[in-house]
Structures are given as structure tokens and as C-alpha cells.
Amino acid sequence: MSDSDYDLGWGEEEEPQETANTLTAVDTGRDKKQKQNQAKLIAEQVEAAVEAVRPGLDKIPDPVEPAGEGALTPEEEERFRLCNDGIDLGNKAWFIMGKALDTAAVGRLFRNTPHKLEPERCYATIEEWAPLEKGISVGQCSKLRAAWELGEVLAARGYNANPGQVREIVPVRNAFNLNAAIAVYVLAVDTVGADKVTAERLREVVKMLPGDLQLDEDDDPDVLAKTIKGVLVGELPPSGVPAIPPAVKRAVDARAIALANDLDRGRIPRAEVQLHLLQAFADEDDPTVFNAVLDRMKQAGKNK
Structure with missing residues (x-):
């Protein structure tokens, strides 16, 4: 009996490379299908998200009479x-x-x-x-x-200010700067809570601001809010934490230019100079700046 008598009839065996190509084609097809399904799912999710946030009159329910007295029904809540x-x-x-x-x-x-x-x-x-x-x-x-x-800016800080409220602090922005106006709103929130801030209350705060109030435009709104509060409750003079006079700012900027030249750098911001001054003032190993400030403050006290 020959070997052919035991042929099971499976046909010709595929070459190894042909088998690999077939498997690769199957995998590629499956991956392509998966990517298509994933892309379709993402597109549907994006469409749903866009629809959820889309403004439109059609999203506001038509006016109807109350379902009854007392607590709202689930439908009314929605x-x-x-x-x-x-x-x-x-x-x-x-x-x-x-x-x-x-x-x-x-x-x-x-x-x-x-x-x-x-x-x-x-x-x-x-x-x-x-x-x-x-x-x-x-x-x-x-x-x-x-x-x-x-x-x-108020929205970026998480405040839900309405147009009427914002209009009341526009005069503060015009008289001082944007940060000062934001500070007035921050002060009102800190005083009565965000849910109780009204246009009328903001108007009252603005009316209370002294005509000779001085605020540093470089200060953060939270810092300015504390300054304004200190002035309103009588803990600080209208100058608050004294604002830097324009002449001093110009002199500091000029010295900063000289400093930049000595360091072979471009323009040095006033804030950077201020940081180094504060660090030097707090340096316990080198009291030079501290002593200079102490002497100037003593002299200022004598001149009052």
C-alpha cells in the first residue's frame, strides 16, 4: 500500500508566506473595521455633546400653567x-x-x-x-x-455676574483700572456671599469709595479688595497700602534699565526688581537693605 492510499484529501498545503499574508489581511481588515467603528462612535459622541450645549429657543419649554400647588413635579423640575x-x-x-x-x-x-x-x-x-x-x-x-x-474676567474667576451687576463697576474701571473694578466685586462676594451680590449692593460700595482713593494698578484684585475693605472700615487711609507715585515708578524703571545694561539683558520688569528687593530686605545675613528702609521710614516719620 502506497502513501497515496492514505491521502486524506486536504488538498495542497499553502506555502508559509501565503498563510502569513492571509492572516495579515484578516488582521488589517479587522483593525480597519474597529477604527471605523471607533471613529463613528467618537463622531456620535461629539455630535451629542454639541447638541447638548447648543443654544436655541427650541430647547426652552413652552409656557404652561402649574401642575399644582406646592412642590414641583419631576417634569416641572426639568x-x-x-x-x-x-x-x-x-x-x-x-x-x-x-x-x-x-x-x-x-x-x-x-x-x-x-x-x-x-x-x-x-x-x-x-x-x-x-x-x-x-x-x-x-x-x-x-x-x-x-x-x-x-x-x-469675572466669568473666568467663576462668578456668575449679570449685566446689571457689571454695569455698576464700570465706573471703577474707568476711574482706576480693571483690577480695581474686579476687586469691588470680590469684596462684595467676600462680604455677603456670591448668591447675595446685587447691582444695588455693588452701587452702594462704589458710592462709598473715597474720592482720593489710591490703588496700585499692578496689584491683584484679591489684594486690592483687602485694601478697599481696609479703607472703608477705617483701618487704612484712602491711600491704602500706599500706591507707588508715578515719579517713583519712572525712577524705578530707569534704574531697571541701568540694571539690565549692567547684566547685559533686555528690559527687566518692575515686578522682578520688586521681588529681588523684597528678598534682599528679608535677608537676615545681609541687613543692608533692611537698614536702608528703616532709616528712610524713620526720616519720613520725622518729616510728618
Whole structure:
């Protein structure tokens, strides 16, 4: 009996390389399918996320009468949540609109847009463009442009400030600087709590600020808030923690330039000089700066 009599009929054996190629093709096909499924899943998740945050009137439920007296039903709780989301969106959207108006105004981005009433010419100012093209009055446009930066900073700090509240601290920004205006809001929050801050309360704080109040524009809002509080409760003079006079700032900047030249560096920020001065003042091994400050303060006391 020959070996052929025991042939089991499996056919020709595949060459090893052919087998490897077949397996590779199968793996590649499977990987491709997995990647396609994963890409589809990610796309669906992104679409769902975008839809969840998409603003729109269709997301606000239509007005209906109460389901009854007393506690809200689960359906009413959900309707109230959607209403709150819509109101909060409006409170945030105003400073987005303000920034857009300010950017358009500063860059005169409307300068190639034909005037709606005088097509032979283009818009020259934001005061012309906003009312006719966007239905925003000149006064409203000015308010939004003046307040958007404050709204943006407050939102970045986690405060849910509404337009009415922000408008009350715009005069502080105009009189001092942006950080000072933020400081007034921080002070109000620290005093009564974030949920009890109102436009009226902010207005009262602003009215209490002394006319000769001095605030350092370089200070952080939290530091300025403590300074303002100290002034209002009588613990500090209106100068607060005395602001650096402009002449002294100019002299410091000039000395910083000389310092940069000696160190063969570019411009040295005033804050860096201040840091080194404080470190030298606190150096217990070398009391030179400490003694110099002590002598100057003694002399200042004699001159009062």
C-alpha cells in the first residue's frame, strides 16, 4: 500500500508566506473595521455633546400653567432647569456680544459694508453700523463695549455676574483700572456671599469709595479688595497700602534699565526688581537693605 492510499484529501498545503499574508489581511481588515467603528462612535459622541450645549429657543419649554400647588413635579423640575440654563446663557452671551461689537468697532471691520440707507458709501463708525445692521442702539452698544472685559474676567474667576451687576463697576474701571473694578466685586462676594451680590449692593460700595482713593494698578484684585475693605472700615487711609507715585515708578524703571545694561539683558520688569528687593530686605545675613528702609521710614516719620 502506497502513501497515496492514505491521502486524506486536504488538498495542497499553502506555502508559509501565503498563510502569513492571509492572516495579515484578516488582521488589517479587522483593525480597519474597529477604527471605523471607533471613529463613528467618537463622531456620535461629539455630535451629542454639541447638541447638548447648543443654544436655541427650541430647547426652552413652552409656557404652561402649574401642575399644582406646592412642590414641583419631576417634569416641572426639568422645565425649570432648562429655563435656568436659558437665563444663564443670556447672562453670559451679553459680554460675548460686547466683545464682538468692540472688536468690530476698533478694527472698523464694517468699513467695506455698504450703508443700508446710503448704498453709495460704506459705514464709517460703529454708531452707524450697529443700529441699522444689528438693531442695537448707540447707548446699548456703548454699554456692552464698556463692560464686556469685566464680564469675561469675572466669568473666568467663576462668578456668575449679570449685566446689571457689571454695569455698576464700570465706573471703577474707568476711574482706576480693571483690577480695581474686579476687586469691588470680590469684596462684595467676600462680604455677603456670591448668591447675595446685587447691582444695588455693588452701587452702594462704589458710592462709598473715597474720592482720593489710591490703588496700585499692578496689584491683584484679591489684594486690592483687602485694601478697599481696609479703607472703608477705617483701618487704612484712602491711600491704602500706599500706591507707588508715578515719579517713583519712572525712577524705578530707569534704574531697571541701568540694571539690565549692567547684566547685559533686555528690559527687566518692575515686578522682578520688586521681588529681588523684597528678598534682599528679608535677608537676615545681609541687613543692608533692611537698614536702608528703616532709616528712610524713620526720616519720613520725622518729616510728618
